Amino acid sequence: MARTRRPVVPGWFTGGGDTDGGGPGAENFRLLGTRCGACGAVFFPRVDSFCRNPGCAGTELMEVPLSRRGTVWSYTDGRYRPPPPYVSDPEVPWQPYTLVAVELAAERMVVLGQAAPGVTVADLRVGMPVEVVPGVLGEDAETVWTTWWWRPVPQDDRRRA
Numbered sequence: 433m434a435r436t437r438r439p440v441v442p443g444w445f446t447g448g449g450d451t452d453g454g455g456p457g458a459e460n461f462r463l464l465g466t467r468c469g470a471c472g473a474v475f476f477p478r479v480d481s482f483c484r485n486p487g488c489a490g491t492e493l494m495e496v497p498l499s500r501r502g503t504v505w506s507y508t509d510g511r512y513r514p515p516p517p518y519v520s521d522p523e524v525p526w527q528p529y530t531l532v533a534v535e536l537a538a539e540r541m542v543v544l545g546q547a548a549p550g551v552t553v554a555d556l557r558v559g560m561p562v563e564v565v566p567g568v569l570g571e572d573a574e575t576v577w578t579t580w581w582w583r584p585v586p587q588d589d590r591r592r593a
């Protein structure tokens with residue numbers, strides 16, 4: 433039976449791209465934030481009811497796709513299982529993963545995310561261009577829980593840009 437792909441958090445990213453790690457359609461995949469109609473500030477994770485800018489009384493927030501590419505602001509790796517309330521199955525061996533903080537210039541914000549599988553801290557450096565791709569956080573019998581991953585922009589693309 434085919435499993436349903438579901439976002440781990442609804443409304444944080446677009447559907448686009450049913451292939452993990454950036455196959456066909458991955459270029460349409462975007463994180464979704466919201467922009468305040470009054471002051472123009474962009475938020476991710478999204479806020480929908482009121483502007484978080486303390487100097488702004490705006491309440492009209494529109495959904496906006498965030499930039500697909502940014503630059504590495506910082507990174508680390510998770511070699512140990514986080515304590516509760518982090519949910520993980522203690523029966524399953526802990527898989528180390530790389531966490532990346534990515535600066536989006538246009539939005540003037542930093543967005544955290546896991547690096548795509550196979551990307552280690554040795555592959556990253558501050559200022560390196562990275563792009564968002566569809567990813568998978570986990571799966572169970574019925575559902576594949578989708579998320580976003582960051583991965584270095586392929587060298588060919590960098591030269592073209």
Ligand SMILES: [Zn+2]
Nearest residue numbers: 468471483488
């Ligand atoms: Zn505002």
